[in-house]
Amino acid sequence: MSMNPAATAANAVSAGMMRHPGVRYLERLGARPDLARVLDGYAHGFPLCLFSNPGKWRERARLGTARFLRPNQRPRFYYPHLAAEPWPAKTPWASALEREFEPILAEFRGLEDRLSKHPQENLVEGGAWNLFALLRDGRMWDENCALCPRTTRVVTSLPICTGGAATIYFSVVEPGTRIKPHCGFTNARIRHHLGLEIPPGVSLTVAGEARSWAEGECLVFDDSFLHHVRHDGSVRRVILLVDCWHPDLTPAEIAFVAEIQTLFERPVRA
Numbered sequence: 001m002s003m004n005p006a007a008t009a010a011n012a013v014s015a016g017m018m019r020h021p022g023v024r025y026l027e028r029l030g031a032r033p034d035l036a037r038v039l040d041g042y043a044h045g046f047p048l049c050l051f052s053n054p055g056k057w058r059e060r061a062r063l064g065t066a067r068f069l070r071p072n073q074r075p076r077f078y079y080p081h082l083a084a085e086p087w088p089a090k091t092p093w094a095s096a097l098e099r100e101f102e103p104i105l106a107e108f109r110g111l112e113d114r115l116s117k118h119p120q121e122n123l124v125e126g127g128a129w130n131l132f133a134l135l136r137d138g139r140m141w142d143e144n145c146a147l148c149p150r151t152t153r154v155v156t157s158l159p160i161c162t163g164g165a166a167t168i169y170f171s172v173v174e175p176g177t178r179i180k181p182h183c184g185f186t187n188a189r190i191r192h193h194l195g196l197e198i199p200p201g202v203s204l205t206v207a208g209e210a211r212s213w214a215e216g217e218c219l220v221f222d223d224s225f226l227h228h229v230r231h232d233g234s235v236r237r238v239i240l241l242v243d244c245w246h247p248d249l250t251p252a253e254i255a256f257v258a259e260i261q262t263l264f265e266r267p268v269r270a
Contacts (some may be wrong), residue, residue, distance in 0.1 A: 072207040075224035077186040079257055082248045086207035086225045088190060093158045093244050094218035097194045100154045101216040104240055105196045107148035108132070108170050114147070115172055120182075127177025127231060135160065135168035138261070151240070159254075161189045161243040163261030171241050173202070177231045184223030188249060188257045193219040194240040201233030213239060 070084045097104070115130040123129075134145050134152060145152040155168050171193075173179070184191070193204070195213035203210045204219060206227040213219055219239075221227070231237055245254050 070207075070225070072226040073187065073222075073224050074183040074226065075185060075187045076183075077188070077261065078224075079186065079188045079246075079249075079253075082187055082246050084187065084224075085222060086209060086227075087211070087221055090218065090220055091190065091192070091244065091247065093242075094192055094194075094220050096158060097154065097192060097218055097240070097242065098216060100150065101194065101196075103150045104148075104154065104194065107151050108196060108238065108240070111144075111147045111170075112172070114144075115170075118171075123180045123182055125178040125180060128174040129177060129179060130172045130174075131169045133167070133169040135166055138163050138166055155242050158242065159245045161245055161258075163258040166243055166261075168242050169240075170196075171239050173229060173231050173237045175231055175234050175236065177229070179229035181226050181228040183226055186257075186261065187222065187224035188246050188261075189223070189243045190246055191221055191223045192242040192244060193221075194242070195219070196240060197236060197238035199233040199235045199237060202229070202231045202237045204229050213237070 070086075072086070073084055111132055115132050118124070118129040118131050121129070132144065133141055134148070134155065135141065140152075140156075160166065160168060166189075193213060195215045195217055198213045198215045203212050204221070204227065205211075206221045206223075207225040211219060249257065
């Protein structure tokens, strides 16, 4: 008697015969067993890639290449079947940020003496990259948000990312800075850059195509693609960076992805 292939696969997963490597990583992180089982089910219906070990980046990237939808797209946390364009169409959320350009800029100028170095200093060649964070490490920084209430009200009205991959901050790049090519953490988000102070000679290159910012306008891009920044101008460049959920995600998928991404906030236990 022939068996149902789907049932056979499900039984194999439940019996531990088929294990996605991401499940083992989540278990090391201390994930709830039910969440690990959910991921195991997703992993065999969808090729979810969790490039969790930086030391094995090249090997994992090579093995996972066929799973990415587009060239130059190499996020560590890959959610499949999402539209993938380096420069997607402008979102309604971009327009919402642009309408608040002047008050957002005014609030930035009231707090710019509180800037700190960007945590990814390893990506910086020459110059300097500083920030003032509203949301980092999956949480809103209440003390910082209190210093720019109008900006906070605007960004929290948008479908902003949550979990370990979420970021909202004012980004300041000084003249002479090069930010090395890199890929963002996940393709489940779309990144928005609202131009606040934009001098000549600055550019953002995503998947080989260079564009520049404009004051009062948003650049919208998918940072899971390889991208880098050049500043050949003479004065600083300032933008507000806001990560929103990818518009293809359903509410249920957002809840699923957000919960998994929170696990990346915890250190891996040996």
